[in-house]
Amino acid sequence: QSVLSQPPSASGTPGQRVTISCSGTSFNIGKNFVSWYQQLPGKAPRLLIYADVQWPSGVPDRFSGSKSGTSASLAINGLQSEDEADYYCAAWDDNFAQLAFGGGTKLTVL
C-alpha cells in the first residue's frame, strides 16, 4: 500500500479537463514539495510538474499542479489522445525518511 493515495483510474474525452488527486499526510505533502510524473507504456517516468506547481521546460502548459494542505492535484486541460498514460505523484516523507510515491493513476482517453 502506497504512502500517497491516488485513484487507480481516470478517464476523459478529447478536449476535456481531467484532474488526478494525490492524498498524503502532514509528514509528506503537508510539508514537502510534490512532483508529478507521466509514464508511457514501456518507458521511464517523465517529470511533468515539480515544486507543487512548476513546469519543466518542454512540458505543455495544459498540465498544471496545485496543492492544499495534505493533498495535491494534477490537472490536464484540453485532453489529447497522447495523454493516455500512467501518472504518479511523489513527495519526500519526513516520518519514514524516504521518498514516497503514489500508487499511480491510469488515464484513459475515451
Next chain:
Amino acid sequence: QVLLQQSGPGLVKPSQTLSLSCAISGDSVSTNDAAWSWIRQSPSRGLEWLGRTYFRSRWHFEYATSMRGRLTLHPDTSQNRLSLQLTSVKPEDTAVYYCARWMHAQSFFDVWGQGALVTVSP
C-alpha cells in the same frame, strides 16, 4: 544534456546478489546539487524508491526502510557512475530498476535511466 545509462544482468538466482550500474554523463556523481537514486517498479508494488546517495562534504547514504540491511549504493567518482548491490534476492525483487537524478532544491527526479528488467528466478 544529462544521460544515465544502466547496465547489469537481467536474471539473478534467488539468494544471490543483484548488481546494477548507472553510468552518468553530463553531470558528476559528486555534484552538490543532486542526489543519485534507485527506484524499482513492479505490477504488485508500483514505483518504489530504494535509496539514494549524495555528496555534501562527505558521502551520504539513505535507504528505504524495506531495503535496509540488503541494499548498498556505491558512488564511483573515477568512472562517474553509481552502482547498486542488493543481497539475498527473492522472487519478489523481480522488477524494472531505474536510476534517477534527484534535484535537492525543489525535490524532483528530472533525469531517469532507461530502466532494466531484473528477474529473480532459479
